[in-house]
């Protein structure tokens with residue numbers, strides 16, 4: 001069977017996008033892992049199916065690169081909005097369903113403004129914070145981020161038994177750049193490596209940073225902004241928006257029998 005796909009990236013976090021509006025695409029977890037593999041497949045941090053939904057413009061079904069069904073993916077969400085727009089499913093505004101519930105989004109001046117779910121709490125520890133922005137995120141401020149062992153340190157925290165009940169955690173290391181932006185490097189579970197950018201991760205960094213909205217973020221794959229309202233200096237945040245580009249790279253067909 002030939003699978004038609006579109007490759008997108010949002011600040012270097014890359015995804016295989018599949019138009020599955022009529023739910024005819026059948027992919028096993030092993031097949032998705034193979035498609036995402038950078039040597040034996042197309043190569044991507046995740047695979048996203050766009051499906052029809054009776055109450056929303058569409059449903060986004062996100063899989064991590066290991067093939068497992070993921071929780072929310074912020075950069076993938078922005079790419080899915082751009083993809084749905086390219087398919088003609090939506091105009092410039094949408095309301096769609098993702099793993100963590102409904103999301104509104106808008107395409108404006110080449111950027112996707114993606115509304116994220118409200119965040120109700122942040123666990124603050126001495127050397128890190130932990131919060132859920134649709135996916136779980138550990139955030140730690142460090143010195144000399146450029147030379148930091150993101151994969152080694154990230155893996156240790158990702159598999160720490162404290163986070164095992166939630167299926168582990170994504171891990172973000174952070175440092176303030178000289179120009180005031182917040183630099184973020186992320187170890188992503190499900191990819192089990194550093195990715196060039198993580199949307200729910202930079203959202204977690206912005207909300208827990210104590211900086212005023214909007215927070216300017218710099219990742220290895222590009223720049224993002226996170227806008228939000230903090231409720232009375234508490235750990236409650238609403239009207240959270242992840243703002244940044246979502247780009248199409250190429251379109252292709254893969255023969256699933258050859259995989």
Ligand SMILES: N[C@H](CCC[C@H](N)C(=O)O)C(=O)O
Nearest residue numbers: 073074075135190198199200
């Ligand atoms: N790259 C994604 C995060 C995916 C989360 C996933 N790695 C997990 O928690 O299992 C993003 O842009 O938000």
